Amino acid sequence: MRLLALFLITVALAWLSLSAGRTWLTPPEVTRALLDPEGAGRMVWHLRLPRLAVGIMAGACFGLSGLVFQTLLRNPLASPDVIGVTQSAAFGAVAALTMGAPVMFGAWAGGLAAILFLGWFATHPRRGLETRAVVLQGLALAIFAGAATETLILRMNDNSAGMALTWLSGTLNGVAGPEVGRALWLLPLALPLLLAGRALDRIELGDDLARALGVRVGLLRTGLGLCAAFLAAGAVSLCGPMGFVALAAGPVGRMMARGRPSPLAAMLAGAACVTLADTLARTFAPAALLPTGLYTALIGAPVLIMAVRRMARG
Amino acid sequence: MPFQTQNLSIRLGGKRILQDVTFNAPVGGITGIIGPNGSGKTTLLRALAGLLSPDTGHVLHDGQDLGRIPPRDRARRIAMMPQTAQAPAGLTVRELVARGRTPWLRPFLPMTAADQGAVDRALAACGLNDLAARAVDSLSGGQRQRAWIALVLAQESGTVLLDEPLNFLDLPHQSELVSLLRTVGATRSVMMILHDLTIAARVCDHVLALRDGRLVAFGTPADVLAPAPLKQTFGIDFSCTRPDGRPVILPAAL
Numbered sequence: 001m002r003l004l005a006l007f008l009i010t011v012a013l014a015w016l017s018l019s020a021g022r023t024w025l026t027p028p029e030v031t032r033a034l035l036d037p038e039g040a041g042r043m044v045w046h047l048r049l050p051r052l053a054v055g056i057m058a059g060a061c062f063g064l065s066g067l068v069f070q071t072l073l074r075n076p077l078a079s080p081d082v083i084g085v086t087q088s089a090a091f092g093a094v095a096a097l098t099m100g101a102p103v104m105f106g107a108w109a110g111g112l113a114a115i116l117f118l119g120w121f122a123t124h125p126r127r128g129l130e131t132r133a134v135v136l137q138g139l140a141l142a143i144f145a146g147a148a149t150e151t152l153i154l155r156m157n158d159n160s161a162g163m164a165l166t167w168l169s170g171t172l173n174g175v176a177g178p179e180v181g182r183a184l185w186l187l188p189l190a191l192p193l194l195l196a197g198r199a200l201d202r203i204e205l206g207d208d209l210a211r212a213l214g215v216r217v218g219l220l221r222t223g224l225g226l227c228a229a230f231l232a233a234g235a236v237s238l239c240g241p242m243g244f245v246a247l248a249a250g251p252v253g254r255m256m257a258r259g260r261p262s263p264l265a266a267m268l269a270g271a272a273c274v275t276l277a278d279t280l281a282r283t284f285a286p287a288a289l290l291p292t293g294l295y296t297a298l299i300g301a302p303v304l305i306m307a308v309r310r311m312a313r314g
Numbered sequence: 315m316p317f318q319t320q321n322l323s324i325r326l327g328g329k330r331i332l333q334d335v336t337f338n339a340p341v342g343g344i345t346g347i348i349g350p351n352g353s354g355k356t357t358l359l360r361a362l363a364g365l366l367s368p369d370t371g372h373v374l375h376d377g378q379d380l381g382r383i384p385p386r387d388r389a390r391r392i393a394m395m396p397q398t399a400q401a402p403a404g405l406t407v408r409e410l411v412a413r414g415r416t417p418w419l420r421p422f423l424p425m426t427a428a429d430q431g432a433v434d435r436a437l438a439a440c441g442l443n444d445l446a447a448r449a450v451d452s453l454s455g456g457q458r459q460r461a462w463i464a465l466v467l468a469q470e471s472g473t474v475l476l477d478e479p480l481n482f483l484d485l486p487h488q489s490e491l492v493s494l495l496r497t498v499g500a501t502r503s504v505m506m507i508l509h510d511l512t513i514a515a516r517v518c519d520h521v522l523a524l525r526d527g528r529l530v531a532f533g534t535p536a537d538v539l540a541p542a543p544l545k546q547t548f549g550i551d552f553s554c555t556r557p558d559g560r561p562v563i564l565p566a567a568l
Contacts, residue, residue: 074400125327195422201402202416208396211365213469214389214417259404 002256003265010056010272017052017279018044022286046176054175054238055278055292056271057183061235062242063249063270064193064263068228070250071200071261072221073131076308079247080111080232083138086241087145088114089233094152094164104182104237111233114141115225128207129221170242170293172278179238186234189227193263196224200261242277242293244300245270251307273300316341316473316503317362321371324357330527331357334371337532343519344499346508346535350548354527355507356397359475362505363394375473389417393469395462397477401450407461408446411436414468436468440494456487463494474498476506480513492517511552515539515561523547539563 018034019025025033025044033041066079073083080086092110093103118141122133153164166173199220202210210217232246252273253266277295284290317339324332332354339345347355360366361373364380373380375391383391393414401410414436415429425433437446440460445453450461459479466474479495480488492513498504499519508514514521514535521538523530524547531543538544539561544552551566 126329198416198419198422202413204400204402205413206396206399208360208363208365208394209399211385212363212389212392212394212396212475213413214386216385259402 002258003262003268006253006256006265006268006272010268010275013272013275013279014052014056017055017275017282018048020279020283021048050177050180051172051175051278052275054179054183055172055274057186058172058235058239058242059245059249059270059272059274060267061186061190061231061270062245063253063266063268063273064190065228065232065235066246066248066270067250067253067261067263067266068193068196068200068224069246071204072225072228073134074204074206075131075135076251077247078131078135078138079250080229081241081243081246082142083114083118083135084141084143084145085111085114085138085229085232086236086246087142087149089229089236090168090241091145091149091152092233093237094149094168097164098152098156104185104234107233107237108230110145111229111236112226114138114145115229117141119222119225166289166291167240169291170240170296171291172239172281173289173291175239182234183238186231189231189234190267192227193224193231194267195263196220197261197263199224200263204261239274240291240293242274243297244304245273245296248300248304248307249273252303255307255310273303316375317505318374318377319362319371320374322358322361322368322373323370324354324361324366325369326357326366332361332527335524335527335529336371337522337529339503339505339522340520342499342501342503344495344504344506344517345520345522346506346514346518347522347524348508348511348514348538348547349524349530353524353547355524356477357527358522358524359394359477359505359507360396363392363475364388365394386417389469389471391471392473392475393466393471394475395466395477395479397481399462401458401461403451405450406446407442407448407450407453407464408433408437410450410461411442411446411464411468414465417469432470433468436464439467439497440464456483456490459483459487459491460494463491463498467498471502473503473505476504478507478509480508480510488513511539511544511563512561515554515563525549535561 019030033044037045069078069080070076088110089107092106096103096106118134118138121137122130124130153161199215202213202215203217207217249266249270252269253262257265273296277299278292280295281290281292319335319337322332322335349355367381412433415425437443440463442460442464518535521535522532523538523543530547531538541552541554552563553566554563
């Protein structure tokens with residue numbers, strides 16, 4: 001029931017996003033535009049729809065990745081934007097940009113490097129992966145990668161540096177057809193995570209009990225962790241490191257799924273958050289073209305605080 | 315016999331935790347594992363659950379090498395309650411107990427009527443019928459411990475491994491849980507880690523004593539819970555008396 005409500009909210013926000021902008025469209029006008037891609041719907045199909053689609057997919061990727069990391073590490077803080085995966089991916093993307101290499105591969109390389117670093121340094125010879133160490137070392141990695149990215153940007157010329165800084169806050173400006181194609185690449189990575197709800201739920205009981213219940217915890221943690229890292233990094237390459245979405249979508253999705261880790265709910269929460277944020281970015285101060293990431297943080301922070309408060313009260 | 319170990323040795327992070335442990339655990343009844351802290355009790359239990367693979371030697375379960383049984387099949391045969399288990403916030407007792415059905419569930423499909431029946435039986439066996447809808451984190455220590463045991467029972471495995479099930483319980487709850495464990499031991503093979511030697515002497519059919527990762531003794535409580543093997547295990551003197559015909563075992567210095 002709650003999942004259905006979350007889905008309907010996301011659809012409503014998507015509809016709002018299609019009608020909002022410099023010229024507002026009424027609901028019948030949106031329908032007409034959607035049915036007529038070459039005529040009346042040119043603006044919607046070429047500008048608003050790609051932007052909406054990429055925003056939804058990036059938000060869903062961030063949300064899913066956040067829930068998976070938080071559950072695998074049994075820590076609500078352990079989202080990719082806190083443990084440095086997002087920041088490393090951003091560094092990789094900016095580095096690829098300065099070298100003229102494909103941005104998505106740069107982001108993937110950065111995300112992969114972050115996962116390997118954390119897996120290597122936080123593994124205790126006797127106790128296995130120390131989930132608390134991952135969060136603390138990840139925090140250090142996030143700060144390090146952020147500083148490295150700023151160093152790269154400071155060496156750019158003013159124009160590129162300005163664009164890079166906007167991108168670093170997370171923006172959907174300039175998103176068009178090619179980005180939709182790249183976003184679709186991420187769907188195969190999301191599939192295993194969407195199907196992993198039961199495994200995630202069991203891993204929450206603790207590694208030993210999950211394993212005694214027949215769950216292949218080591219294999220799943222590696223596989224799902226890699227998928228989640230590639231998803232977050234892929235989303236970074238599409239729209240920059242959109243703040244707060246990954247951190248907030250997990251707890252919000254849980255609230256919608258009666259406390260259980262629900263990949264679908266986290267995806268919807270992430271998608272809804274980015275869609276709303278981008279609609280605000282385009283309507284609140286359209287001339288300023290403020291980055292969408294500013295609004296995800298503005299929405300995400302209070303929603304996260306409310307979700308945690310509700311969960312703490314049971 | 316459920317478990318047969320042969321020269322079982324386990325190293326973790328370069329440190330030798332278990333060395334040359336060889337024993338045959340009999341079918342049915344309760345086997346207690348005793349030993350001082352750091353003697354390798356939990357490591358032995360994790361090895362018996364198939365969570366650790368031996369460096370040398372092997373563990374057989376019903377004559378089959380444990381390492382060759384796929385995890386899901388293994389979980390249908392051997393259940394374990396580790397000390398590290400944690401109940402996620404807000405989970406109800408029934409939901410927690412239902413997690414024990416994991417190795418029996420069909421992928422991506424909900425529980426069957428048979429699964430629900432197993433959960434009902436486990437709840438009833440542990441006296442949790444009235445608490446089934448309560449959140450696990452709102453229970454008292456004794457109730458929570460019974461919920462974890464119910465999870466293990468719902469797994470319906472022939473062998474049950476318990477890591478210190480009596481820990482952190484007051485005496486009334488300990489005595490209540492011991493009678494529950496006795497009924498479990500009547501139909502399944504139970505191996506559990508215990509600290510209280512008097513309880514071990516009264517509940518267990520067999521006792522296994524460990525010291526520094528080596529097997530000190532394996533046998534009936536009368537044989538193992540005697541002053542000489544206990545001194546060998548713990549390094550201190552024990553007084554083993556029978557004031558009313560039943561054993562009481564305490565450090566002699568107390």
